[in-house]
Amino acid sequence: MSPGPLDGILVADFSRVLAGPSASMWLADLGARVIKVERPGTGDDTRAFGPPWAGSSSAYFESANRSKESIALDLANPDDASLARTLAARADVVLENFRTGSLARFGLDPDAVHRANPRAVYCSITGFGSGAGAHLPGYDFLVQAVGGLMSITGDPDGEPRKVGVALVDLLAAKDAVIGIFAALRHREHTGEGQHVEVDLLSSLLASLANQASSYLATGVAPRAMGNQHPSIAPYETLRAADGILAVAVGSDRQFRALTVALDAPAFADDPRFASNGARVGNRAELIAVLEGALASIPVDDAVNRMLAAGLPAGRVGDIPSAIALAESLGLDPLVDVGEGHPAQVRYPVRYSAFTPVTPTAPPALDADGAALRAWLAAPD
Known part of the structure; x- marks a missing residue:
């Protein structure tokens, strides 16, 4: 099996919960080495998002963290912050979803990382951007509500409804992957890294498609129609x-x-x-x-x-x-990530020249900490 197209790409993943971890997981599926930086003691918030429980943590955590290495670093600790800066300095991609500006005190903001590593592609995922909306908390459910998705979801006479999965987080994750790919391609031509910004609200608005276009064309806000389509019947x-x-x-x-x-x-x-x-x-x-x-x-x-x-x-x-339908159609929807862990839904894209890398189980908290600390402490 040929290596994935991102073989040799190092991702320093400082993200938590779903959007960022999903993006980095898909990069890992395509061959990138992803090092997940987590809080000591608790790790990624989603490790505690149970029940149900699976593997070393929750089923929620497992859904977005396969094929990664984990190191627990306390960024408030000067020695750990130094290791985190070294990781960012060696990385091809730095991914984070902290509150805008909060990483500056650790020397991990985009400007600081690019001074040490001009070729880095630094990707930030926020709820509402890094400008006037930087202070707003970015949660999928909130963005579904204020971003209009709930207004077109549900029964016509019922209250607005959220979609049954954190869809906006996943849309933003896919936008982040696309943005990272484009920035890596730009780097091939120029040698320059850059700051890629993705926000949940913009990802949602860009995905409203005909519903947003209908409003912009008519001035009339679309409404919830249950399972009906506003322009096609039946x-x-x-x-x-x-x-x-x-x-x-x-x-x-x-x-x-x-x-x-x-x-x-x-x-x-x-x-x-x-x-x-x-x-x-x-x-x-x-x-x-x-x-x-x-x-x-x-x-x-x-x-x-x-x-x-x-x-x-x-x-x-x-x-x-x-x-079961996907299995009956030969789409092979599931992948095995190892004993003691449930199967996972596979990376969805197929390629004729290569296949995504064989996945490994989501890591236990700090599972790779000792080896990674030694690597980061050694000269590059």
Whole structure:
């Protein structure tokens, strides 16, 4: 197996919780050496985010920290702070999500690191940027709320709802990886490192896609629509005889095929439903007609009929069924990280020229501390 494309890249990871650790984990999946710096005694906050518990800490911690080395350093201790500065001086990438400016007292702010290591790519992840929003605490749930995502999530008549995973943290993590890749590429051409800044609010706004565009085009704020799409119908969940299925019909041709699959072809020519615009405008009547046709059809039968007609449809499942589906399709969704640790969801991208490195288990707190302290104390 060929080494990953980041083989030889050293990442000094001073981040905690989810966004930063996820970004550094994906860098490790691609071959980077990631050294995770943690607080003595407690380590990353997520080590205590249980139950459930797994491996050496929590299942939460395990989800974002495979294939790393751990060293516990007390940055308030001058000797430990000196080791941290040495690590940053040797690193290709420095990743942190501390409150803006708080690392300056340890000589680990971007300017200090670049004076010692001009080639470093220094990536900061914040909640609301390093300017006027620097004092605001950056938590995924908070950003989902103030960033508008909750306003378009949930039932139309219900209260705003968060997404069922810390999605904004993960969006920011992916933006951080992209930003780091671009900065490393820039360094190849110029020899210069730089400061890469990612904030949760901007990552969320950039991911609102058509919903943000709709507001900017019309001045009207989108609203929560449950499982419905604001511009396409039927693109939602529908109730069948024994459960719920998801249908994503995106064209008039597909709608005609849907009516044939449900033994109700006449509805394709009904003026209320003959075009997507008409279907969106008459959504309540459309749902009533489709669910009437589905009332005597079991979900699996309905899904099979639609798939046979080339239509996007599926039973609404859960995480176990999603993993089982990926396995049945040969997508190999899971990786083994070692005895005593649960399997993990693999790095999601496939490459023709190499494969992500074989993962190792998330480290116990300070598991590599002795070896790393000796390495950092020795001349480079």
